[in-house]
Amino acid sequence: MTTLEAAAILLAGVGAGTINTVVGSGTLVTFPTLLAFGVPPVTANVSNTIGLVPGSLSGAWGYRRELAGQRARVVRLASASLLGGLAGGLLLLVLPEDAFAAIVPALILLGLVLVVFQPRISAWVARRHDEVSEQRAVHGAWWVWPAVLLTGVYGGYFGAAQGVLLMAVMGIGISESLQRLNATKNILAAMVNAVSGVLFAVVADVDWLVVLLIGVGSVIGGQIGATVGRRLPGPVLRAVIVLVGTVALVAFLLG
Template sequence: MSALEGVVILIAGIAAGTINTIVGSGTLITFPTLLAFGVPPITANASNTIGLVPGAISGAVGYRRELVGQRDRVVRLLSASVLGGAAGAVLLLALPESAFATIVPALILLGIVLVVTGPRISRLVAARHEATGGVPAHGAWWVWPAIGLAGVYGGYFGAAQGVLLMAILGIGVQESLQRLNGVKNILGAAVNGVSGLIFVFVAEVDWRVVALIAVGSVIGGQIGAGVGRRLPDLWLRTAIVVVGVSALVFFLRS
C-alpha cells in the first residue's frame, strides 16, 4: 500500500464515519475504495466492517444526550442486533456473493419507502396500539425480529443498514428521529462488532486497512454527531432517503 492509498483510505474512513453517524451507508464509500486499490472483496468487507466499529462507537458517544432514558429499549434491541449480525457474518463466509445480490436492492428500496411513509404508518400503528392499551416502550412487537433481520443484512454487508434500521425504528417506536438515531448508532456498532469479531478469527483481514478506517471513522463519528444532532427531523428523513437512493443506484449499476 502506497502512502497516497493510505491517505485516501483514511479520508474515506472519515467520510464513512460521518455518514454512518448521521444516516448510515458509509460502507458505500470505503468498500468501493478498497476494491479500487485491489483489495479482494471478502477481505475488503471484513476489514471494512472491523474498521468501522470504533467509528460507530464514536458516533454513539456523540449521541449520548439523545440516549438518556432509553437504556431498557437499547438493551432489548441489542440482543436482536447481536444475533442477527452473527448470523449475517456466517452467511457471508458460507454463501457465494450472488446469494444476496438480488435481494439487496429490494431491501434498500423497502427501507426508502418505509422512511418516506414512516410518519403516516407510525401514526396508524400508534392509534391501533392506543386502542389496545398503548405502545410498549420498546416498540411494537415486530420491531425486535425486524431489527434482527436488519442485523443479518448488516452482518453480511452493511451498506444502507442504517436506512433499514431508521425505517424500522421510526415506524415501530414512538420517539423522535434524533433519539432513534442514537439507538441506531448503537445497534449498528453492535452488528459490526459481532460480525467483525467473527471475521477476526475466520476471515482474511488487512490490518493496515482496519487501522486507517478505524482512525478515520472515529474522527468522522464525532463530525457526524455534531452535524446530525442539529438536523430537524424532516432534514434527517430527507438525508436518509438521499443516501438510500444512492445506495440503490450503486447496487443496480454494480
C-alpha cells in the first residue's frame, strides 16, 4: 500500500466516522474506497466493519449528554443488536463469496435509496413520533426489539445505512427526542460492528493496516460528527454518500 493510498483510506475513515455519527451511512464512503484500491470485497467488508467500531464509540461519547437516563433502553436494545450482528456476521462467513458479490450491489442500492429519501423518512418519523403514546417512552412498541434485531442482521452482513434504518425504527416506535435516539443509534451500531468484528477477527481474512487506518480516521470523524458535523447541510453529506455509493455500484456491476 502506497502512502497516497493510506492517506486516502485514513481520510475515508474520517468521513465515515463523521457521517455515521450524523446520518449513519459511512460504509458507503469507506467500502468503495477500499474497492478502488484493489481490496477484495469480503476482505474490504470485514476490515471496514472492524475499523468503524472505534468511530461508533467515539460518536457515542460525543453524544454522551443525550445518552443520560437511557441505560435501560440501551441495554435492552443492545441485546437485539448483538444477536443480529452475530447472525449477520455468520451469514457473511457461511454464504459463498460469490453470493456476497451478487448481494452487495442490491444492498448498496438499498443504502443509497435510504440516504436519498432520508429527509422524507425523517419527516415521516417525526410526524409518527408525535403520535406515539406515553406507554412507549422507555422501551417502545413491542415490535421495536425484533426490528432492531433484523437491522442488526443487515448491519452484521454489510451495514450501509443501518443507522437510517435504526432511526426509522426507533423514531416510529419510541416516544423520545430524535437527538436522544440518535445517541442510542450510535451505541447500537457500535454493538453490531463490534460483535461481527470480533467474529471476523477470529475467522476471516482481515487487512489489519486497513483496520488501523479506518479506525484512527473514524475516531476523529466521530468527534467531528458529534460537533461540527451536525451543523453541516444535510444535502451536502447525502450528495457525497450518493456519489461514492454510485461509484461502488457501477464498479460491482461492471466487474
